[in-house]
Amino acid sequence: xxxxxxxxxxxxxxxxxxxxxxxxxxxxxxxxxxxxxxxxxxxxxxxxxxxxxxxxxxxxxxxxxxxxxxxxxxxxxxxxxxxxxxxxxxxxxxxxxxxxxxxxxxxxxxxxxxxxxxxxxxxxxxxxxxxxxxxxxxxxxxxxxxxxxxxxxxxxxxxxxxxxxxxxxxxxxxxxxxxxxxxxxxxxxxxxxxxxxxxxxxxxxxxxxxxxxxxxxxxxxxxxxxxxxxxxxxxxxxxxxxxxxxxxxxxxxxxxxxxxxxxxxxxxxxxxxxxxxxxxxxxxxxxxxxxxxxxxxxxxxxxxxxxxxxxxxxxxxxxxxxxxxxxxxxxxxx
Amino acid sequence: xxxxxxxxxxxxxxxxxxxxxxxxxxxxxxxxxxxxxxxxxxxxxxxxxxxxxxxxxxxxxxxxxxxxxxxxxxxxxxxxxxxxxxxxxxxxxxxxxxxxxxxxxxxxxxxxxxxxxxxxxxxxxxxxxxxxxxxxxxxxxxxxxxxxxxxxxxxxxxxxxxxxxxxxxxxxxxxxxxxxxxxxxxxxxxxxxxxxxxxxxxxxxxxxxxxxxxxxxxxxxxxxxxxxxxxxxxxxxxxxxxxxxxxxxxxxxxxxxxxxxxxxxxxxxxxxxxxxxxxxxxxxxxxxxxxxxxxxxxxxxxxxxxxxxxxxxxxxxxxxxxxxxxxxxxxxxxxxxxxxxxxxxxxxxxx
Numbered sequence: 001x002x003x004x005x006x007x008x009x010x011x012x013x014x015x016x017x018x019x020x021x022x023x024x025x026x027x028x029x030x031x032x033x034x035x036x037x038x039x040x041x042x043x044x045x046x047x048x049x050x051x052x053x054x055x056x057x058x059x060x061x062x063x064x065x066x067x068x069x070x071x072x073x074x075x076x077x078x079x080x081x082x083x084x085x086x087x088x089x090x091x092x093x094x095x096x097x098x099x100x101x102x103x104x105x106x107x108x109x110x111x112x113x114x115x116x117x118x119x120x121x122x123x124x125x126x127x128x129x130x131x132x133x134x135x136x137x138x139x140x141x142x143x144x145x146x147x148x149x150x151x152x153x154x155x156x157x158x159x160x161x162x163x164x165x166x167x168x169x170x171x172x173x174x175x176x177x178x179x180x181x182x183x184x185x186x187x188x189x190x191x192x193x194x195x196x197x198x199x200x201x202x203x204x205x206x207x208x209x210x211x212x213x214x215x216x217x218x219x220x221x222x223x224x225x226x227x228x229x230x231x232x233x234x235x236x237x238x239x240x241x242x243x244x245x246x247x248x249x250x251x252x253x254x255x256x257x258x259x260x261x262x263x264x265x266x267x268x269x270x271x272x273x274x275x276x277x278x279x280x281x282x283x284x285x286x287x288x289x290x291x292x293x294x295x296x297x298x299x300x301x302x303x304x305x306x307x308x309x310x311x312x313x314x315x316x317x318x319x320x321x322x323x324x325x326x327x328x329x330x331x332x333x334x
Numbered sequence: 335x336x337x338x339x340x341x342x343x344x345x346x347x348x349x350x351x352x353x354x355x356x357x358x359x360x361x362x363x364x365x366x367x368x369x370x371x372x373x374x375x376x377x378x379x380x381x382x383x384x385x386x387x388x389x390x391x392x393x394x395x396x397x398x399x400x401x402x403x404x405x406x407x408x409x410x411x412x413x414x415x416x417x418x419x420x421x422x423x424x425x426x427x428x429x430x431x432x433x434x435x436x437x438x439x440x441x442x443x444x445x446x447x448x449x450x451x452x453x454x455x456x457x458x459x460x461x462x463x464x465x466x467x468x469x470x471x472x473x474x475x476x477x478x479x480x481x482x483x484x485x486x487x488x489x490x491x492x493x494x495x496x497x498x499x500x501x502x503x504x505x506x507x508x509x510x511x512x513x514x515x516x517x518x519x520x521x522x523x524x525x526x527x528x529x530x531x532x533x534x535x536x537x538x539x540x541x542x543x544x545x546x547x548x549x550x551x552x553x554x555x556x557x558x559x560x561x562x563x564x565x566x567x568x569x570x571x572x573x574x575x576x577x578x579x580x581x582x583x584x585x586x587x588x589x590x591x592x593x594x595x596x597x598x599x600x601x602x603x604x605x606x607x608x609x610x611x612x613x614x615x616x617x618x619x620x621x622x623x624x625x626x627x628x629x630x631x632x633x634x635x636x637x638x639x640x641x642x643x644x645x646x647x648x649x650x651x652x653x654x655x656x657x658x659x660x661x662x663x664x665x666x667x668x669x670x671x672x673x674x675x676x677x678x679x680x681x682x683x684x685x
Contacts, residue, residue: 094503142678145681147681147682148677148678148681149498149499149681151498151499151500151503152499152677152680152681154503155440155499155502155503155506155673155677156674156677156678158503158506158510159506159670159673159674159677160670160674162506162610162666162670163666163667163670163671163674166535166610166662166663166666166667166670167667169535169660169663170654170659170663170664170667173654173657173658173659173660173663174653174654174657174659176657181531182517182520182521185517186514186517261510304518304522305521305522308521308522308524309521310518310521310522311517311521314514314517314518314521315518317510317511317513317514317517318511318514318515318518321507321508321510321511321514322507322511324507324510325490325504325507325508325511328500328503328504328507329490329493329494329500329504331500331503
């Protein structure tokens with residue numbers, strides 16, 4: 001929770017975490033260019049990336065592997081920032097786009113929309129935003145009633161998530177699209193191309209920019225409305241803005257990569273641990289570490305069952321579910 | 335002193351079994367049970383009649399006795415229904431006993447991850463052992479998976495306490511982990527993906543007469559356990575001190591309930607996978623209908639579990655012709671909102 005006083009060494013450490021995380025993201029992203037079923041050495045892929053000569057190798061790197069890495073980075077950043085804001089907004093350490101069912105809401109909407117209007121294309125993102133917004137509004141409403149406990153809210157969110165995931169499966173089975181089930185249940189950046197990046201990049205940029213610009217206001221979300229108002233805030237407006245950012249970031253990420261889970265839950269906790277309580281530094285750390293985590297998960301997803309690819313969402317779930325478990329236990333003890 | 339279990343969600347039903355005239359309540363409950371039996375038979379006939387070849391109830395009965403449509407009825411329709419009836423009843427009873435053991439209305443095997451753990455055990459056994467010994471390995475795997483999750487859950491319950499939503503949330507986290515592990519194995523071993531889908535989502539699709547026999551044997555072996563548990567269920571509703579003064583050992587009772595719940599849900603998972611929220615819904619509905627006394631609750635819950643699973647399967651077959659929605663998915667969509675309702679009502683009461 002935000003403290004006004006922070007000591008200098010901590011500050012230096014936070015900068016190191018943010019810069020180090022960003023650099024590591026770039027390194028892992030570049031490394032991921034050399035990993036895939038077509039055996040290209042890492043140096044070859046880098047050379048191909050930098051050369052101007054058109055070649056089969058170059059188009060593989062530029063059109064298949066690079067957009068995938070960029071997309072993973074964008075999705076990671078979007079979900080992490082959405083998670084941080086959701087946790088601040090609901091004052092609930094268990095909040096995240098996935099654990100509150102927002103990802104699944106976007107998934108249901110987009111699956112329905114693509115089936116109803118197959119030529120929807122990138123406009124499916126709009127459907128995803130509507131789905132995410134509906135569930136987000138419901139969860140926010142529940143959290144503001146104050147009657148539901150921290151754990152109860154998370155349980156309600158997970159229940160919504162389970163029901164909506166079942167609905168996704170049912171819809172896909174009804175339309176003979178069972179081959180898409182794992183994607184729409186777990187999420188994946190396999191098969192990403194530049195058009196996906198073009199869909200997500202503006203949303204990520206806008207969401208992160210607004211979050212950064214308003215960081216001072218969003219930091220006060222964790223206070224109660226009365227204190228925030230006495231500090232010159234308009235709590236309802238700030239909260240509304242935060243909710244919109246959460247929905248835009250999560251909805252757009254789901255539209256291109258499916259409901260990748262747990263990134264939005266665990267990255268804010270890692271960030272908080274590493275950089276301390278200042279909201280702005282937490283936000284920057286999320287933007288740096290979210291991409292790192294999802295890129296690493298995607299690399300792992302390609303390696304664990306090589307040459308078969310595992311959806312990155314399964315890897316993040318395997319890593320994230322135990323963390324969720326620990327957080328749930330701690331939420332009770334606190 | 336109340337005879338309704340603390341696990342009971344509402345200050346249940348106007349008919350307190352002790353205060354109201356015994357014969358009166360008993361008659362009403364007997365009628366409820368009879369209605370449930372009739373409903374189950376009706377659903378069975380409807381389910382057996384529905385399909386690519388529509389059969390009238392008389393044709394179904396005729397087919398059962400070896401008549402004209404006996405092949406369809408005996409080889410396709412009835413095995414499926416038999417599996418649904420047995421597995422539904424087993425999951426519902428597992429819910430009754432687990433809820434009583436941890437004194438938590440939310441602690442049904444499907445909410446707290448026991449069925450997902452069992453599914454993971456089945457999947458691990460399937461990919462690790464040669465096909466020749468699968469008949470043995472899969473049942474061992476499910477029991478091991480279900481037991482492991484339960485031990486983990488009870489261990490955590492020692493830390494966080496077993497009341498309230500925390501235990502359910504912990505269980506859901508465990509279920510998410512087990513579900514992700516099943517999905518992972520599905521991707522790595524695509525040849526088992528169809529079977530894994532059953533364990534992941536829950537379905538009675540493709541049940542064979544052998545499955546019914548297997549499940550019937552498993553259920554029969556559980557009958558003594560069920561009877562013993564049922565006979566101790568009423569006393570288990572008292573707090574530990576009262577139980578002790580009544581000459582009951584609460585800890586060993588709870589252990590017995592847990593073991594029974596694990597064995598019951600494991601058997602159901604082998605055949606149909608985890609059916610979402612069935613083990614939560616059936617005991618709650620049963621308690622609303624007949625109260626918390628074991629002699630009524632246990633048969634009512636079993637009947638409701640069976641009827642609900644047959645209904646879920648029938649719905650899944652009708653709703654998306656010519657495709658089938660697995661019964662587990664239908665149950666999750668229908669049962670999840672009930673869990674939400676429970677949570678919100680709880681919140682309103684404390685809020």
